[in-house]
Structure formats: C-alpha cells, structure tokens
Amino acid sequence: MNILGIETSCDETAAAVVKDGTRILSSVVASQVEVHREYGGVVPELASRRHIESIAPAVEQALNDAGTNQKRIDGVAVTRGPGLVGALLVGFSFARAYAYALELPWVGVDHLEGHLNSVFLSEPSPEFPFVALLASGGHTGIYLVNSYTQCRCLGHTRDDAAGEAFDKVAKMLDLGYPGGVVISQLAESGDPERFRFPRAYLDKHSFDFSFSGIKTAVKRHIETHENYREHLPDIAAGFEAAVVEVLADKLIMAAEKYNCQRIALVGGVAANTALRRKIVQEAESRAISFFVPDISLCGDNGAMIAACGYRSLADPEGPRGRLDDDVYSRAIP
Numbered sequence: 001m002n003i004l005g006i007e008t009s010c011d012e013t014a015a016a017v018v019k020d021g022t023r024i025l026s027s028v029v030a031s032q033v034e035v036h037r038e039y040g041g042v043v044p045e046l047a048s049r050r051h052i053e054s055i056a057p058a059v060e061q062a063l064n065d066a067g068t069n070q071k072r073i074d075g076v077a078v079t080r081g082p083g084l085v086g087a088l089l090v091g092f093s094f095a096r097a098y099a100y101a102l103e104l105p106w107v108g109v110d111h112l113e114g115h116l117n118s119v120f121l122s123e124p125s126p127e128f129p130f131v132a133l134l135a136s137g138g139h140t141g142i143y144l145v146n147s148y149t150q151c152r153c154l155g156h157t158r159d160d161a162a163g164e165a166f167d168k169v170a171k172m173l174d175l176g177y178p179g180g181v182v183i184s185q186l187a188e189s190g191d192p193e194r195f196r197f198p199r200a201y202l203d204k205h206s207f208d209f210s211f212s213g214i215k216t217a218v219k220r221h222i223e224t225h226e227n228y229r230e231h232l233p234d235i236a237a238g239f240e241a242a243v244v245e246v247l248a249d250k251l252i253m254a255a256e257k258y259n260c261q262r263i264a265l266v267g268g269v270a271a272n273t274a275l276r277r278k279i280v281q282e283a284e285s286r287a288i289s290f291f292v293p294d295i296s297l298c299g300d301n302g303a304m305i306a307a308c309g310y311r312s313l314a315d316p317e318g319p320r321g322r323l324d325d326d327v328y329s330r331a332i333p
C-alpha cells in the first residue's frame with residue numbers, strides 16, 4: 001500500500017511516498033530556512049505563502065522520485081495539527097482536494113504521532129512496548145507506546161519546548177537561525193563544565209519538563225558578563241549539557257519506572273549529537289536498547305506522516321478524513 005504523506009505544519013513543505021508504513025520510496029523536504037532567517041524565527045504568514053508555492057512541486061517531485069504516479073497511490077495522509085494554522089491549512093486543503101479528485105481514501109494525522117512513527121522508518125525499529133522522548137521545536141514529552149494506536153503521554157513541557165529553548169538562546173546570543181544546529185556546532189568546541197546552568201527536574205517523580213528557567217539563566221549570564229562574546233562556545237556547551245542531562249535522565253527514569261527495555265528518541269532535537277551520545281551511554285550501562293531514526297527523519301518530513309496515516313488507512317475500519325474536517329493549532333490534551 002503506497003501512501004502519499006504531506007506535512008506543512010511549520011516551515012518545511014514536505015511530501016513523501018511510503019510503502020506499507022515502513023519503506024520510504026521518496027521523501028522531499030523543501031526547507032524555508034532562507035525565508036525566515038532574516039527575522040530570526042518563523043514568520044507565520046510568510047510560511048503559508050511559501051507553502052502555497054512549494055506544495056504542488058513537492059508532491060510532484062515525491063511521486064517522480066518514488067518512480068510512481070497518481071494512479072499508483074493508494075491513500076493520502078496529511079498533518080492536521082498541532083502547528084501554525086495558516087501553514088497547516090495549505091497542506092490540509094491540498095491533500096483533501098487531491099484525494100477527492102483522485103477518489104482516494106485520506107486521513108488527517110496528528111503531527112506528534114507522526115514524529116513517534118518516524119522510529120518505524122529506520123532499521124532496526126523497536127518492538128512494543130517502548131518509551132519515547134519526543135523533543136522538537138513545538139513540543140517536548142515522554143510517551144509510553146504500547147502499540148501503533150495506543151500511546152500514553154507520561155509528561156510534557158510546562159513552558160518552552162526543548163528545541164524552542166535552543167532557538168531562543170541562539171537568538172539571545174545572536175547566533176542566527178535555526179538555533180539548535182548552530183548551538184550544537186558551537187558547543188562541540190566548548191567546555192560544558194565552565195558555566196553551570198540550572199537543571200529543572202521539577203517534582204522528583206515527574207516526567208514534565210520546564211525550560212524557561214534555563215533560558216532566563218542564560219539571559220542573566222549575558223547581562224552580567226560584558227565579555228560573554230569571548231566565551232560563546234562554553235555558554236553553548238553549558239546550556240546544551242543542562243538540557244541534554246534533563247532530557248536523558250527523564251527518559252531513562254521513565255523506562256525504569258515502567259520496566260521497559262526499549263527507548264526511542266524522535267523530533268527535531270533528536271538530531272543533537274550530544275543528546276544521542278548521552279542516551280547511548282545511559283542505555284548501554286543498563287542494557288536498555290535505544291532506537292533513534294536517521295537524522296533525515298528527525299526534523300519535520302512527509303514520510304513520518306505517511307507512516308502514521310498508513311495505520312489508519314490500512315485498516316478497513318480505521319478513521320478516514322471527511323470533507324468538513326478542520327485543522328487545529330494546539331496539541332490535543
């Protein structure tokens with residue numbers, strides 16, 4: 001079953017063709033980084049306008065790259081939320097019209113479930129149950145994944161997402177956009193011990209996160225150290241170490257609490273080398289198996305949306321999109 005997946009929730013126009021929920025036949029990601037760079041963050045209206053320009057070419061290229069055509073697509077999956085409403089509406093309206101015109105079944109999927117499905121697109125992929133940390137620019141949470149359709153949120157961020165903290169700190173330090181990649185590159189040459197930023201564990205048993213305190217701590221550091229520009233790599237490394245430590249510790253804590261031998265890491269922040277390294281170490285010392293998708297599948301992409309939609313579309317009784325379905329901006333509680 002070939003599913004066309006479409007993703008336009010933020011600043012990537014993405015389309016992919018995935019066979020049977022696991023085999024990527026093509027994956028096209030048209031990045032808008034250049035459009036938003038001069039503003040230091042995503043400008044929603046510009047994102048929508050760029051999605052409108054890019055969506056049809058991205059879908060056409062995904063079909064070409066997969067060596068297929070409209071007639072050999074069996075269903076369409078598209079991100080329904082959470083995300084920027086104007087951006088979501090472009091992909092959603094396109095996918096719905098496309099499916100309607102071709103008389104194909106289609107389904108709107110949750111972006112966060114899409115990220116969780118990215119782990120099934122790289123080999124080896126985990127058996128159930130597993131505990132997953134989803135860390136992206138819009139969301140950070142820990143999930144107990146019992147099956148393709150059964151997943152329980154154990155905790156999530158109470159304020160900023162982990163990726164958002166990277167982006168905001170990069171902006172404060174005038175390092176450019178997008179922040180995650182810049183900070184992690186800079187941190188490679190820094191000393192993570194030189195400046196110790198706070199680790200917010202909240203309640204000892206909580207799987208919730210908070211990243212606003214560390215952001216404020218970096219701001220205070222900048223305000224009180226006139227020469228802070230001379231030690232940017234150390235600030236970046238200290239900040240990254242604090243975020244990585246909390247993320248990795250809570251993921252391991254959750255695996256131990258739920259007696260789970262498998263953990264996974266997904267979302268844009270999963271591309272972070274220090275985080276991958278730390279989780280590998282912690283998992284190895286406890287004989288826990290660690291699963292992380294290929295870097296190309298960590299950030300937003302259409303393949304994870306296709307994989308997620310396949311779970312519904314392959315089931316004759318599974319949910320289907322309806323013409324009066326709408327998008328949503330926030331995570332469904």
Ligand code: KG4
Nearest residue numbers: 136137138163180181268269271272299300
């Ligand atoms: O999953 P994603 O592409 O979009 C959302 O769903 O939000 O995640 C984007 C986020 C951004 O905040 C970006 O700064 C962060 O992922 N990110 C990273 C790295 N690469 C991307 N954060 C830390 N280290 C990285 N190497």
Ligand code: ZN
Nearest residue numbers: 115136299300
């Ligand atoms: Zn995402």
